[in-house]
Amino acid sequence: MEHTPTIRSKIETELKQRGYSFSSFSKISGINRGTFSAMLNSNPPKPISVRQMDLITKALGYPEGWLYELYIEECFYEGKGHWKRIKPFLLRCVELGRQDFIQKVLSRLTEDLSYVPTIFSLAEELHAEGKEKESVPFYECVIENERYYHSERLAISQYRLFRIQLGTNAEENLKLTIQFSPFLYRLPEAYQLDALLQMANIYSSLHKWSQTIFHSQKLLELATRIYEYRKAQGYKNYDELGPYSSERSLVVYYGQALLMQAYSLQKQELYQEAKKMVSRYADLSWFRGLDEIGQREVEKIKMYATANGYVLDLLMGDNRNLGDYILLLEENEQEILPGILTLLEVANKQFLNIDYILNHFSDYIRKFSENEDALYMDDYCNFNLQLSIYRFYSKNYTLGIDTILRNLELATLLNNSNVFAQSIILFEKYKGFATKKQYAEFTIHKKKFEKDFNFAF
Structure with missing residues (x-):
């Protein structure tokens, strides 16, 4: 039967092969000689801290994380979890992005479900420090192992994941909302x-x-x-x-x-x-x-x-307050996109010419396409729809179709079937004015959306 090395036997082997004594290795590692001796020779041996393990690894010239697999056993010495070692180790794994070791430790920890509250506390600590993505595996662990379905801890974990996972994909956001909704009223009111x-x-x-x-x-x-x-x-x-x-x-x-x-x-x-x-x-x-x-x-x-x-x-x-509205938009940049979207809706319903307004805000409009915030992207897609209609009414068909094609690209990126469907309908209405190149691009977008999202128009 093959002997499984321990963290101590691995270190001892390296010292022996390189001819280091406790005294000489103490000097290059920065670890006190007596402390180092106690870690290897005492009975029971003195626990090795994460910092000491990293100092040993660096002194031996190995990459960060070299001893981490073996250190997991140090965290569960004699089969029992030792949180004073486990927490620093998990935080170090978070720093290094070692999800594999995090999962192994959490799997071992949750063999004893009394650790679930402790794991939740660590998740909240990471979240409070702004390490939202890093907190995800800990919240997931709580969700998988929480015994009480109606617990506030479970509801908060579900809420945290809901918030962290929200992105630019509209349909995915809807799925996350539906998945989270059963836990809404189990949250503290401040979170609700x-x-x-x-x-x-x-x-x-x-x-x-x-x-x-x-x-x-x-x-x-x-x-x-x-x-x-x-x-x-x-x-x-x-x-x-x-x-x-x-x-x-x-x-x-x-x-x-x-x-x-x-x-x-x-x-x-x-x-x-x-x-x-x-x-x-x-x-x-x-x-x-x-x-x-x-x-x-x-x-x-x-x-x-x-x-x-x-x-x-x-x-x-x-329209008596149109001038006041434009002045308000100029003074509040964050309102320009939804404001011009509204003005386009008004122009399209009432057949008004607002070219001078679009020209006035042209620099701001150009910036909107660079904003990847989900809510802005939604407004920008609707802006493009209304702008296309406005250009079609103005008989500027080439620009109108170019805008629709840009919207199809955005709708695919956002997985927004509603915007995609509206853009398709609008393109079909004016496809007689499309060039061969524009029609070919339209066909590519349509096929890609149907393939990627299993959605047929």
Whole structure:
């Protein structure tokens, strides 16, 4: 039977082959001679720390991680997990990106399920340090091994993965939302706020307006309940009420819930209902418990209300505030893309010429294609659709078709079948104006989307 080397036998073999004594190796490794001797000769031997293991590895000229496979046994000396060794080892493996060793340690640890809370604490520690991707295997481990389905720990782990895994792929984001939704109401309320906002945003990006309104209404109810409870708790001095300990200011969730409902109503052409909703977030200065950040958010939400009021007037045929709206866009760069998208929708419905506006904002429009944020990409796709329609109405067919082709490329990147379908329909309507090169490019995009996503048009 072949003898399996231990970390100590491996080190001893290397020292013997290279002719090192404890004294000479102590000098080149920086480890105290007595400490080094105790690690190899004491009975029981003195534990080897991760730092000491790395010093030994460096002194022997081996690459980082050389002894890590054997060190796992050091972490489970005599079959029992020793967290004081395991945690530093896991953190070092995180630094080196050694997922293989992380998985082996977690697999050994979870033979004893009493370690699940400890693993969760480490995951939260990594997350708090901004190491979100690195925390994933630890949250996954908790999810796989948590015994109690209704535990808050399991819900938070599911929530963390949901947030970390969100990306630019719209359909994948929807799947993540559906997978996470059973755990929503097991979260602490502070987490529920942000989860509901994320879910509403995802449904909005896919133009699922009823679901957007549903989750926005739930967000409004939760934010209102938290606010009223906190105000009641501090009813004698609620002017001094401190900010709520959520990811964002409580007023943001309250305002965004109303804003997203108004936007959903607008997109369904229910303009009067949308205007009533806009009036509800036009001035939130009455909101208590605002710090400096919260007060700035109130001003930002007020600006959104002004902008959206102009938008609804324009959509209903009232162009008197068009100049004020353009001025507002100039002063708020983040509003330029959705603002011009709205102006294109208005122009296409009312057959207006807005070339001078598009030229005025041309530098900003050019920047939008470089932003890879999922929500901006969604707006940019819709912008391209409306811009194509505008160019077709202006009889600028070549540019219109080029814009549609760019949108097909983006829709494939985002896996957004809704945008792809709208772009296909628009191309088919004007395909008689396409050049042979444009038609060939269209065919390639269409076939690629159908193949990659098993979706037939």
